[in-house]
Amino acid sequence: SKATGLGEVTFFEAGMQLQVKEFADLERDLRYAIKHGELFIYLQPQVDRDGQMVAAEALTRWCHPVRGFIAPVDFIPVAEESGLIVELGAWVFEEVCKLSVRMNLAGHGLPLSVNVSLRQFRQPGFVLAMRDTLRQTGAEPAQLVLEITESLLGDDMGDVVAVMSELSQLGLQFSIDDFGTGYSNLARLKQMPLSEIKIDKSFLQDLTEGNNDAAIVEAILGIAKNLRLLVVAEGVETQSQADFLRARGCDRLQGYLYARPEPAEVVLRAWLEPTAF
Ligand code: C2E
Numbered sequence: 001s002k003a004t005g006l007g008e009v010t011f012f013e014a015g016m017q018l019q020v021k022e023f024a025d026l027e028r029d030l031r032y033a034i035k036h037g038e039l040f041i042y043l044q045p046q047v048d049r050d051g052q053m054v055a056a057e058a059l060t061r062w063c064h065p066v067r068g069f070i071a072p073v074d075f076i077p078v079a080e081e082s083g084l085i086v087e088l089g090a091w092v093f094e095e096v097c098k099l100s101v102r103m104n105l106a107g108h109g110l111p112l113s114v115n116v117s118l119r120q121f122r123q124p125g126f127v128l129a130m131r132d133t134l135r136q137t138g139a140e141p142a143q144l145v146l147e148i149t150e151s152l153l154g155d156d157m158g159d160v161v162a163v164m165s166e167l168s169q170l171g172l173q174f175s176i177d178d179f180g181t182g183y184s185n186l187a188r189l190k191q192m193p194l195s196e197i198k199i200d201k202s203f204l205q206d207l208t209e210g211n212n213d214a215a216i217v218e219a220i221l222g223i224a225k226n227l228r229l230l231v232v233a234e235g236v237e238t239q240s241q242a243d244f245l246r247a248r249g250c251d252r253l254q255g256y257l258y259a260r261p262e263p264a265e266v267v268l269r270a271w272l273e274p275t276a277f
C-alpha cells in the first residue's frame, strides 16, 4: 500500500544519510591515515610448483585508532571514489619499492606485486611520479609487477594501454588481476605489455573435473599459454585445488593453503633467512 511505501522511503533515506556521513568520515580519516602511518603493507607469498616462495603480493591494511583494522573492501572503494587512491597508491608503491630494495640488498630479491587502480593510470603525471619513485628508492623495476583488475578495464582502453607501454619502458611488469571476471577483449589483451594473469578465486571454489569452473580454468590456462603469459591462481585453499591447477600447468599458486597475508616484516623473516633482516 501507499502508506507502507512511504514508510519505506523515509527509512531508506535515513539509511542513505547515514551512508553519506559514514563515507565522509572514512574519507577524512583515510586522508589522515595515509600521512600519519596508519597504513601497513602486508605480503602474501606466491609459491611455485615445488611449493617454494617465488614472489609475493602486497596488500594494504589500515589500522584505525578507534575502529581497529578496516578491511580493504571497506576502504579501497572510499579511496577510489574520493580520488584518495592516487595518494594511497603512491604511498603503497614507494613502500613496496623500499621493501624490494631491502630484499635485494639481503640477496633475496623476489618479484613483488602491487595493486594499481585505473584511477591512478588516468592521473596526469602518473608515469613521471612512478619513474621518480623508482629513481629515489633505487628499486629494480623488473622486480615490480603492477596488478590491474580486469573488471575495471572498460571499452575506453586506448589511453590505459598507452600509459602501460610507457611504464613498461621503465621496466615495470604487468599482471591482469581477477582474470575471467571481466569482459576483456582478447585482441586488446594482446596489445598490452603483460607478463602475467591471475585466475580469480571465484573459479576455484567448486573445481571438479568436467564442471563449468574447471572448463573456465582450463580455457584461461590455454589462453595464457598461447599468449606466453605466466599464470598465478589466487585464493588456493585446498590441496585438491592445488593438485588440479598444478596438473594443468598453472605456474604459481597463492592462497591460505600456503600462507595468509601477513605484515611484510613477518613474511620476510619467516620465508627468507631469519638473520637477514
Ligand atoms: P585482490 O587484489 O584480488 O587480492 C586478493 C584478496 O584475496 C586479498 O584480500 C587476499 O587477502 C585474499 N585472499 C588471499 N588468499 C585467499 C584465500 O585462499 N581465500 C580467500 N577467500 N581469500 C584469499 P584483501 O587483502 O582483503 O584485499 C581485497 C582487495 O582490496 C584486493 O583484492 C585488491 O583489489 C584491493 N586492495 C588491497 N590492497 C590494495 C592496494 O594497496 N591498492 C589497491 N588499489 N587495491 C588494494
Ligand code: CA
Residues within 6 Å of the ligand: 057, 115, 147, 177
Ligand atoms: Ca591483486
Ligand code: CA
Residues within 6 Å of the ligand: 177, 178, 198, 200, 234
Ligand atoms: Ca585478485
Ligand code: CA
Residues within 6 Å of the ligand: 178
Ligand atoms: Ca579480487
